[in-house]
Amino acid sequence: MVNKNTFASNCVDCNCKSSIFKHLSHPELDIISNSKFQVVYKAGEIIFKQGTPSPYFVCITSGLVKIYIEGYGKNLILGLVKPVDYIFGPGIYVDNRHHYSAAAVEDCTACLIDVNVFKRLIRENPDFADEFIKRVSLQAIFNFEQVISLTQKQMPGRIADVLFYLSEKIYCQNPFELSITRQDLADLSGMSKESAIRILKEFKEEGVLTLHGNHLEILNIKQLRHISEKG
Amino acid sequence: MVNKNTFASNCVDCNCKSSIFKHLSHPELDIISNSKFQVVYKAGEIIFKQGTPSPYFVCITSGLVKIYIEGYGKNLILGLVKPVDYIFGPGIYVDNRHHYSAAAVEDCTACLIDVNVFKRLIRENPDFADEFIKRVSLQAIFNFEQVISLTQKQMPGRIADVLFYLSEKIYCQNPFELSITRQDLADLSGMSKESAIRILKEFKEEGVLTLHGNHLEILNIKQLRHISEKG
DNA sequence: CGACTGCTTGATGTTGCTCAACGTGCGTGG
DNA sequence: CCACGCACGTTGAGCAACATCAAGCAGTCG
Numbered sequence A, B: 001m002v003n004k005n006t007f008a009s010n011c012v013d014c015n016c017k018s019s020i021f022k023h024l025s026h027p028e029l030d031i032i033s034n035s036k037f038q039v040v041y042k043a044g045e046i047i048f049k050q051g052t053p054s055p056y057f058v059c060i061t062s063g064l065v066k067i068y069i070e071g072y073g074k075n076l077i078l079g080l081v082k083p084v085d086y087i088f089g090p091g092i093y094v095d096n097r098h099h100y101s102a103a104a105v106e107d108c109t110a111c112l113i114d115v116n117v118f119k120r121l122i123r124e125n126p127d128f129a130d131e132f133i134k135r136v137s138l139q140a141i142f143n144f145e146q147v148i149s150l151t152q153k154q155m156p157g158r159i160a161d162v163l164f165y166l167s168e169k170i171y172c173q174n175p176f177e178l179s180i181t182r183q184d185l186a187d188l189s190g191m192s193k194e195s196a197i198r199i200l201k202e203f204k205e206e207g208v209l210t211l212h213g214n215h216l217e218i219l220n221i222k223q224l225r226h227i228s229e230k231g
Numbered sequence C: 001c002g003a004c005t006g007c008t009t010g011a012t013g014t015t016g017c018t019c020a021a022c023g024t025g026c027g028t029g030g
Numbered sequence D: 001c002c003a004c005g006c007a008c009g010t011t012g013a014g015c016a017a018c019a020t021c022a023a024g025c026a027g028t029c030g
Helices: A019-023 A026-035 A115-124 A126-152 A155-170 A182-189 A193-205 A221-229 B019-023 B026-035 B115-124 B126-152 B155-170 B182-189 B193-205 B221-230
Strands: A037-041 A046-048 A056-062 A065-070 A075-081 A085-087 A101-104 A108-114 A209-212 A215-218 B037-041 B046-048 B056-062 B065-070 B075-081 B085-087 B101-104 B108-114 B209-212 B215-218
Touching (some): A056 A115, A075 A126, A126 A155, A126 B075, A126 B115, B056 B115, B075 B155, B182 B193, B193 B209
Antiparallel strands (some): A046 A101, A056 A108, A065 A101, A209 A215, B037 B108, B065 B101
16 A cells, blocks of 8 residues: 555655645755655545554645544544645654544545655745644634634534534635544544534534535534634 | 732742743843733732633742633633643734633732743744744644533533643642632533532542532542543 | 531532434445 | 345334433632
8 A cells, every 4th residue: 555656756846745844945845755655545444543653744645634632431533634745643642652643534645754754844934834734723722712613612502613614724625525524523523423423413404504414514504603702 | 919029039039930941041031030010919809801801921939820711601611720830821822811800719920921022032032933933833732622512511521621621731749629619610610509519419429529518529530530541 | 515627418409411313415336 | 147145225112321400519719
């Protein structure tokens, strides 16, 4: 499954690289080019497991990935990663272990960059370091919002939050095709699959959205926003 | 309340500085010295509020501080900060706003360092930057564990986690004197004050701990660990 | 002494999970 | 082509977990 430089020739010319790389010079991008692998994952395949060593920095170049923590009996999905974004494992700077797992939700391609090369560039290019810290900070802020949603809102509010996340951040359109399962929806919102389905049904009955199979359209954004905010 | 350089003369000689500063040279520490303020807070006072601008990097030099998110009707305490540690607001690199509030739990002294000075040093000293990213990563990992505890464990497991956090990370001794209220205990473990009290009572009845007023001793660490792990 | 704050306890109501049953679409092998 | 198995989705009933409410208690400060 791992083939070195199969289809992408060089990161310099790559037009699907994450925007954190915008601060890198051509020579620096060459360094990354020479150390990277490109990999294909089929839907459902695990990209890495929580607890395993973390020698690569993973950039998703196509498809959709879920990152999740394997907890006590059930999983919590921290978020979805779509092209062109990367998966930052906080373990890179701590114990070199992954602290969450990642699995392909849709068929995916990814670039794997050697962590040491990445860390060297962080040290050598302050603009790159700043951009990286900014990304990590954004991640942290998102986590805070998620924690509040998960611990202080009731189920309708949590589902509303997840629907906004999907339509605004992931699929970026309003009628959208769910590529994740109801179980994933439940794992994103910290509830049982049955509860997630029930809330969606209630939203349908209230006219907030339509849902046929996996085709979902939010009809009343204002009311959904209200549901999200009232907790 | 703000007095410039009241009691600490110079960061170079300060023996109570956070270990992230160990990578800074004397001239660099001088730069920090010249831009810092020292401040005293009384127990209960708010150090900064969620949503306000974030011009300072705050180091706690004595006392105890809680950092918390103000949610929907109740607060969630993300953690406690004790000397000599600092409060890293992720907003520094994003929107220059605080994304959580901080308040003194015990009487406190703190050093306020200008954020721009701090960011300049991050750019100029890669060792310092690495150490900083490492700290941010540790924070993120801690957050993950906290989210799992809050969303997937039942109340006894969550209280157990908080008790370990207090005895191992904050007070660093086993019979310890609680300086936080029961409400804070509840906000740390994401439950109502009444529930927190009830769980503590159950632990007392099971012989896991003793609690007289605010004097708490964990008697059966093994069983408490078991309660934490079984969820 | 009285008001206030934090702590404690029991009674009651709600939320959300579990379990069990059933439906539905899809791929596989006969 | 059909039969079957399997994974995912859906629904309802019952129950456990947890919050809320209400009342009472202890310490403390003016």
